[in-house]
Amino acid sequence: MTKNSLYSHCLHFGTIALLVALFFLLPAYHVGNLSRIMVLAVYAMGFNLLFGYTGLLSLGHALFFATGMYGLGMAMNTFGLPSELALIVGVVCAILVSTAIGLLALRTTGVAFMIVTLMFAQAGYLTVLYFGSYTRGDEGFVIQQAERIFAGVDITGETSRYFAALILFSIVFLLIAYLVRSPFGRTLVAIRENEERTKMLGYDTVRHKLLAVIISGSISGLAGAAYALLFGYVGATFATVQYSIFPLLWVLLGGAGTTLGPLIGVVFMFYLIDLSSELTQAYMLIAGVVLVLLTLFAPQGLAGEIRRKVFKWLP
Amino acid sequence: MDFGPHLLLASLEGAVTAAILALTAMGLSIVFGVMRVVNVAHGEFFMIGAVIAWAVASSFTGNPAIGFIAALIVAPLIAGIIAAVADKLILQRVNYDPDRTIVATIGLLYIIQQTALMTFGPDARPVTPPFNTRLSLPWFEIGESGFVMTWPWGLSTTSYKLFVIVAAIAVLTGLWVLMTRTKAGLIMRATQQDSETAQAFGVPVKRVYSYVFGLGAGLAAVGAVLVVPIQQAHYLMGHDPLLLSFIVVIIGGLGSLPGTVIAAILIGMSDGIISVFFSPTLAKIIATLVVALVLVFRPHGLLGKKV
Numbered sequence: 001m002t003k004n005s006l007y008s009h010c011l012h013f014g015t016i017a018l019l020v021a022l023f024f025l026l027p028a029y030h031v032g033n034l035s036r037i038m039v040l041a042v043y044a045m046g047f048n049l050l051f052g053y054t055g056l057l058s059l060g061h062a063l064f065f066a067t068g069m070y071g072l073g074m075a076m077n078t079f080g081l082p083s084e085l086a087l088i089v090g091v092v093c094a095i096l097v098s099t100a101i102g103l104l105a106l107r108t109t110g111v112a113f114m115i116v117t118l119m120f121a122q123a124g125y126l127t128v129l130y131f132g133s134y135t136r137g138d139e140g141f142v143i144q145q146a147e148r149i150f151a152g153v154d155i156t157g158e159t160s161r162y163f164a165a166l167i168l169f170s171i172v173f174l175l176i177a178y179l180v181r182s183p184f185g186r187t188l189v190a191i192r193e194n195e196e197r198t199k200m201l202g203y204d205t206v207r208h209k210l211l212a213v214i215i216s217g218s219i220s221g222l223a224g225a226a227y228a229l230l231f232g233y234v235g236a237t238f239a240t241v242q243y244s245i246f247p248l249l250w251v252l253l254g255g256a257g258t259t260l261g262p263l264i265g266v267v268f269m270f271y272l273i274d275l276s277s278e279l280t281q282a283y284m285l286i287a288g289v290v291l292v293l294l295t296l297f298a299p300q301g302l303a304g305e306i307r308r309k310v311f312k313w314l315p
Numbered sequence: 316m317d318f319g320p321h322l323l324l325a326s327l328e329g330a331v332t333a334a335i336l337a338l339t340a341m342g343l344s345i346v347f348g349v350m351r352v353v354n355v356a357h358g359e360f361f362m363i364g365a366v367i368a369w370a371v372a373s374s375f376t377g378n379p380a381i382g383f384i385a386a387l388i389v390a391p392l393i394a395g396i397i398a399a400v401a402d403k404l405i406l407q408r409v410n411y412d413p414d415r416t417i418v419a420t421i422g423l424l425y426i427i428q429q430t431a432l433m434t435f436g437p438d439a440r441p442v443t444p445p446f447n448t449r450l451s452l453p454w455f456e457i458g459e460s461g462f463v464m465t466w467p468w469g470l471s472t473t474s475y476k477l478f479v480i481v482a483a484i485a486v487l488t489g490l491w492v493l494m495t496r497t498k499a500g501l502i503m504r505a506t507q508q509d510s511e512t513a514q515a516f517g518v519p520v521k522r523v524y525s526y527v528f529g530l531g532a533g534l535a536a537v538g539a540v541l542v543v544p545i546q547q548a549h550y551l552m553g554h555d556p557l558l559l560s561f562i563v564v565i566i567g568g569l570g571s572l573p574g575t576v577i578a579a580i581l582i583g584m585s586d587g588i589i590s591v592f593f594s595p596t597l598a599k600i601i602a603t604l605v606v607a608l609v610l611v612f613r614p615h616g617l618l619g620k621k622v
């Protein structure tokens with residue numbers, strides 16, 4: 001084991017240990033926030049795999065998040081499936097949708113890729129509204145508390161919810177950390193840096209990019225399904241453009257192409273919005289200002305700047 | 316109402332939508348054509364235009380026409396200045412890098428929209444049209460008693476809606492003259508074709524970019540001023556024009572101005588007609604899917620040339 005990978009193992013397991021410790025240290029209000037943050041961080045990590053590591057900017061990830069969310073929500077509410085099966089349904093839906101979107105959208109590059117993903121997500125959002133009699137449209141629907149039992153554990157309580165979120169977060173966190181150091185992840189980074197050269201070296205870039213879209217979309221869908229299950233609400237808001245912009249914001253703020261960046265970004269943005277929404281109803285103003293400042297002054301985000309200036313080994 | 320008159324009514328509504336859309340999309344198309352950047356905040360300049368139109372029109376008492384004409388001059392000017400300043404402060408500094416420009420203009424979108432929410436408030440506000448005579452339209456039919464002219468109930472439009480169509484045509488003609496017959500147009504086209512060579516020949520490319528960005532925003536604002544007497548001003552109203560303009564610009568071929576006009580008429584009319592006969596949501600779903608697929612399979616749009 002090299003020194004760098006030892007460091008990054010310490011960092012990853014240290015982060016998880018810190019999150020366990022925070023449960024006992026923080027007051028109840030922040031514990032509640034943190035379980036939400038961890039689920040959203042899963043979404044951000046899914047986005048980061050595509051944007052940060054592969055260099056593909058999708059402006060339509062809300063489609064995958066909402067697919068997982070509605071897949072689980074409707075499986076439970078409309079078809080009465082138990083939550084374990086419904087979670088699988090949600091993830092399978094996300095895999096199918098992301099495969100279809102990947103096959104179509106990857107025929108384009110650059111700005112066209114962004115617009116195509118944006119348009120598909122918009123069509124998805126409008127579809128949710130159009131079938132309002134099943135999806136309840138903007139109003140959304142609530143998953144009854146009695147049904148939210150996963151593997152025999154009632155996950156509506158604060159403690160069980162926190163640890164359910166933590167387990168999900170840890171699995172995805174370690175999976176991504178493993179993935180980006182694997183030959184597969186290295187190839188994605190190579191595609192980000194120079195696709196032509198990677199192709200010339202004999203790598204099948206099309207297949208790698210498609211796999212990146214599918215894995216990224218499925219993780220986002222998993223986050224959506226988990227969000228619906230843990231917080232009991234499914235609504236069209238989560239399919240709007242705003243929820244495609246959020247992961248971009250989180251990842252840019254935290255640091256694109258770093259394993260820890262998504263979590264850092266979500267924590268910062270969550271508390272920034274939480275604090276500013278107490279002051280004004282126009283809390284998205286903060287998000288706008290942060291986005292502009294980031295593009296101008298810190299295009300690599302917080303973790304990216306730390307890596308550039310202090311710890312070169314940061315994964 | 317029978318199908319025929321109903322279709323005529325739907326086409327008239329569609330023509331108004333198409334007129335507004337042509338103006339708004341033209342702004343986006345010029346910016347993309349000359350500067351090669353995608354301005355995600357374009358819809359917000361539309362909203363600025365509408366909100367300022369309301370502010371100006373409501374500060375004039377007396378004849379609504381005076382306030383309206385004042386708004387038609389002031390709103391595009393202010394929107395243009397805001398855009399030009401944003402270009403200087405933000406876009407110029409990221410060197411018009413395509414990815415970073417998109418992220419920056421997303422930020423700009425929220426800044427403008429939320430500032431409007433804080434100053435203008437969350438309510439929708441109407442603007443009185445300068446004139447609004449109801450015009451009944453005749454319908455011709457060949458029935459049992461031969462050729463007859465009837466006046467079906469409900470088949471009517473207003474003088475203001477016809478004015479919107481005429482005004483849009485006038486502005487677009489003016490723009491065409493500007494682009495093809497003046498020195499400013501020549502400079503813009505030179506910058507579009509090859510900005511480095513243009514720079515070498517003494518064209519102040521940076522300043523041209525600022526003006527073009529301002530012009531694009533101004534065109535959106537003109538569209539908005541024309542639309543507020545029909546549709547109220549609201550801080551979230553920039554969303555639909557942005558989406559539709561994107562659709563139009565892509566279908567018409569990125570950066571092709573005649574393509575933009577043709578696509579605006581196509582999309583505006585079909586949106587109007589589908590919305591009347593089916594659901595507006597379904598019309599939008601179809602339109603967005605068509606755009607995505609056009610981009611996937613014909614990346615240069617219907618009239619676009621291969622780059």
